[in-house]
Amino acid sequence: MTETKPAPTLLGAGVDRVDGLSKVRGEAPFPSDVTYPRLAHAALVRSTIAAGRISRITTRAAEEAPGVLAVITHQNMPRLERGPATLIGPSPVSPLQDDQVFHHGQYVAVVVAESLQQASAAAELVDVEYEVAAGVFDLDDPRGELRVDPWGSGARRGDVEGALASAEVTFEASYSTAANTNNPIGLFTTVAAWEGDTLTLHDSTQWTANVRTTIAALFGLPEESVRVHAPFLGGGFGAGLRVWPHAVIAAVAAQVTGRPVKLELTRPQMFTGIGYRPATEQTVRLGALRTGQLVALQHHATIAIGIVDENPEPVTLISQSAYACPNVDVRDDERRLNIPPPGPLRAPGAAQGTFALESALDELSYKLGMDPLELRLRNYAEVDAHSGLPWSSNALRDCYAVGAERFGWAQRNPEVGSMREDSWQIGYGVASLSYHWWQVRCEARATIGRDGTAFVRSAANDIGTGTRTVMTQLSAELLGLGLSDVRFDLGDSTMPWSPAAGGSGLTTSLGVAVDDACRSLRGKFLELAVQGPGSPLAGCSSDDVVVSGGRLHRKDDPGVGESYAEVLARHGLDELSADGLGAPPDPAQTGLALSPPFAAKFAEVRIDADLGILRVARLLTVVDAGRILNEKLARSQIVGGTIGGIGQALFEETSFDPGTGRIANATFGDYLIPVSADVGDVDVAFVGQPDPLTPVGTKGVGELGLPGTAAAIANAVYHATGRRLRSLPIAIEQLY
Amino acid sequence: MKIVVALRVNEAAARLSLDGPETLLDALRDQMGLEGTKKGCDQGACGACTVLLDGKRVLSCLTLAAQCDGHEVTTVEGLAPDGGVHPVQAAFIRHDAFQCGYCTPGQIMSAVALLDEGRAGSDEEIREFMSGNLCRCAAYPNIVAAIRDVAGEVASHGADSGV
Numbered sequence: 001m002t003e004t005k006p007a008p009t010l011l012g013a014g015v016d017r018v019d020g021l022s023k024v025r026g027e028a029p030f031p032s033d034v035t036y037p038r039l040a041h042a043a044l045v046r047s048t049i050a051a052g053r054i055s056r057i058t059t060r061a062a063e064e065a066p067g068v069l070a071v072i073t074h075q076n077m078p079r080l081e082r083g084p085a086t087l088i089g090p091s092p093v094s095p096l097q098d099d100q101v102f103h104h105g106q107y108v109a110v111v112v113a114e115s116l117q118q119a120s121a122a123a124e125l126v127d128v129e130y131e132v133a134a135g136v137f138d139l140d141d142p143r144g145e146l147r148v149d150p151w152g153s154g155a156r157r158g159d160v161e162g163a164l165a166s167a168e169v170t171f172e173a174s175y176s177t178a179a180n181t182n183n184p185i186g187l188f189t190t191v192a193a194w195e196g197d198t199l200t201l202h203d204s205t206q207w208t209a210n211v212r213t214t215i216a217a218l219f220g221l222p223e224e225s226v227r228v229h230a231p232f233l234g235g236g237f238g239a240g241l242r243v244w245p246h247a248v249i250a251a252v253a254a255q256v257t258g259r260p261v262k263l264e265l266t267r268p269q270m271f272t273g274i275g276y277r278p279a280t281e282q283t284v285r286l287g288a289l290r291t292g293q294l295v296a297l298q299h300h301a302t303i304a305i306g307i308v309d310e311n312p313e314p315v316t317l318i319s320q321s322a323y324a325c326p327n328v329d330v331r332d333d334e335r336r337l338n339i340p341p342p343g344p345l346r347a348p349g350a351a352q353g354t355f356a357l358e359s360a361l362d363e364l365s366y367k368l369g370m371d372p373l374e375l376r377l378r379n380y381a382e383v384d385a386h387s388g389l390p391w392s393s394n395a396l397r398d399c400y401a402v403g404a405e406r407f408g409w410a411q412r413n414p415e416v417g418s419m420r421e422d423s424w425q426i427g428y429g430v431a432s433l434s435y436h437w438w439q440v441r442c443e444a445r446a447t448i449g450r451d452g453t454a455f456v457r458s459a460a461n462d463i464g465t466g467t468r469t470v471m472t473q474l475s476a477e478l479l480g481l482g483l484s485d486v487r488f489d490l491g492d493s494t495m496p497w498s499p500a501a502g503g504s505g506l507t508t509s510l511g512v513a514v515d516d517a518c519r520s521l522r523g524k525f526l527e528l529a530v531q532g533p534g535s536p537l538a539g540c541s542s543d544d545v546v547v548s549g550g551r552l553h554r555k556d557d558p559g560v561g562e563s564y565a566e567v568l569a570r571h572g573l574d575e576l577s578a579d580g581l582g583a584p585p586d587p588a589q590t591g592l593a594l595s596p597p598f599a600a601k602f603a604e605v606r607i608d609a610d611l612g613i614l615r616v617a618r619l620l621t622v623v624d625a626g627r628i629l630n631e632k633l634a635r636s637q638i639v640g641g642t643i644g645g646i647g648q649a650l651f652e653e654t655s656f657d658p659g660t661g662r663i664a665n666a667t668f669g670d671y672l673i674p675v676s677a678d679v680g681d682v683d684v685a686f687v688g689q690p691d692p693l694t695p696v697g698t699k700g701v702g703e704l705g706l707p708g709t710a711a712a713i714a715n716a717v718y719h720a721t722g723r724r725l726r727s728l729p730i731a732i733e734q735l736y
Numbered sequence: 737m738k739i740v741v742a743l744r745v746n747e748a749a750a751r752l753s754l755d756g757p758e759t760l761l762d763a764l765r766d767q768m769g770l771e772g773t774k775k776g777c778d779q780g781a782c783g784a785c786t787v788l789l790d791g792k793r794v795l796s797c798l799t800l801a802a803q804c805d806g807h808e809v810t811t812v813e814g815l816a817p818d819g820g821v822h823p824v825q826a827a828f829i830r831h832d833a834f835q836c837g838y839c840t841p842g843q844i845m846s847a848v849a850l851l852d853e854g855r856a857g858s859d860e861e862i863r864e865f866m867s868g869n870l871c872r873c874a875a876y877p878n879i880v881a882a883i884r885d886v887a888g889e890v891a892s893h894g895a896d897s898g899v
Contacts, residue, residue: 016829023837024825026772026812030838033771116766117757185776185784185872186838234774234838235872267777464836464873636832636875643874668781668870675867676876 014632015483018469019232019462028232032189034202036260039191040069042253043119044246044269045109045126047101050338050661051135051307054099054108058127062111065125067118069257073109073126074098078252083214083243086207087440087499090310091214092341095245101130102307103340104662105272107245112253112261135338135661139281139304145336147305151312155320157385158327160285163296167287170296171364175284175356176727178653179304180277181666182345183673186234187267188274190250193260197221202229203247206240207500208459212493214243215251231491233463237644238344239274240463241502246273271666275343276654278304280315280352284360287327292370292378294325299357305334309341314349314436318707319357321386322434323379338661344502346644347703350435351710355648355728358431358711363724366416372715373400373409376432384593392592393699395624395688396434399600402687403430403622407602416722424606426617427720431601431711435703437594438505439584439694443496444513446475446521447577452550452565454479456517457489460498460510465702466633467506471514473629474696478518480547496579504597504700507629509582511696517580522547524576529567536560585693595691597625597699601642603712607720612732616646616713618681623704624688627697631686634701638684641705647674649710653729741805745770746814754802760794761785763801764811772812772841776870783869786842786849787811793849812841815848823889824848827882835873843869847883856887 022028047054059071074096083091095107109126113119136144164170188204199221205211211228215221233240250263265273280303287296301315316330332349345351365372377400383390404410412428413419419426444458456475462468472488479486489495499509526545529537529552537545537552537560546555553561568576587594604618621638628634651672655664665671690697710728717735718724725734739754745768752763761778764770764787773796776784780798787796788810816822824847827833834840846869850856855865862880871879 014832017832019837020829020832020834021821021825023834023840024812024821024828024844025816026774026841028837029771030774032775033765116762117755183872184836184838185774185782185870186836187775233836234776235836237872264775267779267781464834466835632832636835636873636878639877640835640874643876644872667779668777669779673870673872674874674876675870676863676880677867679863679874679876682877 012628012631015469015473015630017466017633018472030186030232030234031191031202031204031230032187032264034191036193038259040112040114040257040259040261041116041119042110042112042250042261042263043123044107045111045123046269046272047104047106047108049101049130049132050104052101052131052133054101054128055131056129057109059109061125061127062122065118065122067114068111068122069114069259070112070253071109071126072096072253072256080218080248084217086210088241089312092242092244093308094218095249103338104660105340107249110249110253112257137337137339137656137658137661139279139302139335147334147336149331150334151332153314153317154331156329160296160298160327160329163327164285164287167295168290169288169367170286171360171367172285173360173363173726175282175359177280177352177355178728179279180345180648180652181271181654181671182237182239182274182276183270183671184235184237184239187264188239188246188270189262189264190247191260191262192250192254194254198225199251200227201247201251204233204236204240205230206233206236206461206463206502208461208491208493209497210500211243211247218248219251228493229491230461233461236463237346238348238502241344241500242275244274267668268666271654271663272340275341277345277348277351278311278313278342282315282356284356286360286364288364288368290368292368292375294323294379296327297323297325298329299353300331301353302333302335304337304339304342306339306341307336311342313342315353317436318350318353318434321381321384322357322432324381325379339656346641347707350703350707351648354431354433354707355710358708359714359726362429362715362718371414373404373430376400387587387593389587389591389593392595392693393626393689393691394595394598396432396598398687399598399622399624402685403600403602403620406683406685407620409602416719419720423608423610425609425720427605427716427718429603429712429714429716429719431708431715433599433601433704433708435504435596435598437596438503438700439508440499440505442498442509442513442582444510444517444580445496445577446517446580447575448521448564449575450565450568452563453485453487454481455487455489456514457495458498458510458513459493459495460490460506461501462490463501465501465637466630467501467510469633470507470629471510474511474514475518478515479522481550485550504703508694508696508698508700511698512582512694513580515580515695516582517578520580521576521578524578525552525564525567528571529562532570534570536562590693592693594693595699597623597701597704599623599704599708601708601712603716605713605716605720607717607735612735614650614732614735616680618683619709620683621705622685622687623701625686625701625704626688626699627690628686629698635684637702638705639682641702642682642709643674643679645706645709646678648706648728649713650729739802741802743804743806744808746810752801756802758801759797760799760801760804761796764796770811770813774838774841776839783846784839784842786845786869788845788849791852793846812844823886827885831878831882831885833878833882834875839869839871843871843879850883851887851890856883859884
């Protein structure tokens with residue numbers, strides 16, 4: 001069978017979201033919307049110290065409060081192992097296992113009651129006494145255990161010290177980034193319901209299959225006995241990639257009470273219980289020739305981590321391969337602090353690392369007297385430094401060129417502080433981004449039934465990125481069906497296994513599995529179509545037949561053929577299904593490096609020198625993400641991530657009280673995220689070609705919005721004012 | 737002793753039996769099954785729970801249900817009854833003015849009120865008067881475009897648009 005040509009109305013172009021109507025009507029069921037008969041509610045009690053132990057915990061008053069069904073503390077909590085390691089690192093430590101306290105806000109008890117109001121009121125009655133120990137909260141504090149390169153992710157090539165000693169120009173600076181909290185608007189919720197030894201969970205997760213595996217392991221159940229539903233998630237931004245303690249507590253609470261239990265985190269609990277981007281301190285050393293060619297690049301980071309959890313945060317990874325440089329030394333160290341366990345948040349590691357690397361490049365450009373965009377162009381990496389292989393696709397130079405043209409980079413006066421308009425100082429800044437490649441094994445299943453429509457599914461999650469929509473488009477294209485004749489379903493652990501929605505990896509991983517399933521299903525139909533009495537395609541070979549409009553027909557005579565429904569009817573079948581498996585390509589076979597997506601970021605800032613107002617007037621991101629399945633939705637993702645970058649640059653800082661380790665701003669009133677009035681013109685353009693290593697041709701979009709945005713803004717602030725700001729977020733007082 | 741409150745919700749009479757401290761948000765979601773209205777902070781800081789009270793936008797998490805006796809509440813479920821689609825809802829889909837969709841009902845209720853307030857005269861005005869509704873997916877530019885689009889329809893069609 002020949003390839004079905006993509007119908008231009010289905011692919012690339014901006015099809016509206018297939019689940020849009022349910023969202024604008026408020027009908028999309030988020031985990032917090034799930035209810036059961038006899039549903040009980042849980043409220044958590046959190047530690048009010050950051051280090052020490054619980055010396056006494058008194059629950060009697062809470063147990064006797066109206067409506068209370070159970071109070072669970074470390075004294076009566078079942079003993080649980082730690083969950084199994086996953087594709088993206090270790091599981092969080094299981095909750096309520098002993099009297100030890102490692103951070104402010106750690107769960108010390110849960111109250112289950114008939115109503116949320118009763119549970120919350122009774123939670124206030126749990127009396128906890130502590131033995132307080134000295135906490136460590138500062139990345140510079142030597143009392144905190146320093147873990148040197150704990151993940152073995154450090155890398156060296158060449159001789160950095162030698163190259164720095166002989167470089168014509170050298171540059172060195174330190175940078176820091178504050179902790180940032182994910183803060184999806186949807187409160188993370190787990191609804192747990194047992195029926196005998198079978199557990200159903202409705203969970204705020206980005207990885208349905210992992211919740212099933214982890215909970216099954218913790219409770220000693222076969223995986224089939226745990227069913228996880230997550231059709232919709234009210235935002236996660238990485239927080240839904242791990243099975244956090246509250247989900248485990250909800251399952252235990254339901255088991256103990258014999259009732260379905262809903263556990264919805266409060267906004268303050270969203271700051272301490274589901275991870276967040278850890279603070280970093282970084283040092284970058286660069287050596288270059290006068291031509292701008294880099295000869296040495298050293299990038300070291302120290303990253304905050306909790307006392308007992310782990311969190312792989314690849315801050316300096318991007319510096320290994322972002323630029324052509326013969327001598328490179330990168331390393332991520334961690335310091336253990338009495339802080340809530342960090343976790344992934346939008347482009348983990350790259351968000352912090354790109355700020356330091358791209359700020360340093362900008363600083364070097366001024367030292368060289370060279371246009372910062374030109375400096376990046378001169379250090380374009382022709383091959384992938386990890387593998388030494390040529391890129392499977394890399395349109396980074398197009399990102400620079402198209403971006404410069406679209407942004408009007410030529411209008412930039414290179415002199416610092418030279419551009420003004422009335423009282424506004426104007427600055428232009430640029431940053432480059434080479435993200436990580438990420439694709440893992442994934443499964444899907446496609447079915448066409450007697451009515452001629454298709455049902456394609458996988459346990460994957462649509463976290464708002466548009467997975468449901470683009471996979472519907474992809475399936476429709478592959479099966480030669482209209483969009484309305486394809487239903488793509490996901491978010492159910494009984495469906496074929498899928499990796500997480502995260503790391504810009506799902507669309508390719510899942511897309512390849514869907515591609516395989518749909519091609520295989522087409523093949524099965526073709527076999528049947530040429531067989532049996534009455535087949536209009538009898539004798540045709542696969543080369544003679546194409547699929548379109550829900551029909552298999554002769555390529556040279558579209559009138560000769562039959563519909564999927566007719567094929568099934570003629571063979572007396574109700575439906576036909578095929579399984580698809582997507583596996584990552586093997587560079588050893590292709591001879592090409594697995595290419596990540598690339599981007600260039602351009603920023604214009606305006607600073608009112610008299611009033612101290614800093615406005616991000618314009619942001620442009622030019623993206624090479626391979627094939628774009630739906631331009632409208634891909635654009636939304638980049639715009640959203642870019643605005644998240646405005647938050648990282650200007651507003652967001654999770655503040656730990658230096659005395660107690662309590663988060664001092666754990667509300668939306670105090671922790672500022674961008675609002676509509678903070679956002680100026682946010683532009684996006686796509687360049688490049690479909691990546692040849694997979695049949696789908698995608699490289700991932702989601703993570704390209706945020707990283708690099710803060711660097712482009714900080715670089716623009718320097719251009720406008722001559723003030724180099726090396727710590728995030730940029731505060732107004734730093735501008736004077 | 738229970739407090740009994742009689743109100744109208746989405747143009748239908750409703751009675752609530754309350755202990756007292758229940759917010760309008762919890763009463764809508766837990767007692768009336770109107771789960772389209774979302775809880776994002778329960779502190780009046782995110783706008784996800786925005787509903788119309790007598791036609792004006794309010795934060796239902798900061799409104800006690802017991803205060804609503806004799807009042808008219810409109811939630812996202814009441815915008816376009818009988819399976820219809822309100823022009824603001826249609827514009828949100830057309831302009832992809834959301835991603836995860838969680839803050840969306842609150843954004844839409846706020847946008848409907850904003851148009852009624854006559855605050856959609858310019859992008860700057862829309863941005864300013866929609867800034868009480870947080871969107872962490874940051875669909876803000878598309879939200880502004882959607883509202884601008886409907887404001888344009890209103891300007892050109894007047895009352896015919898049904899907004």
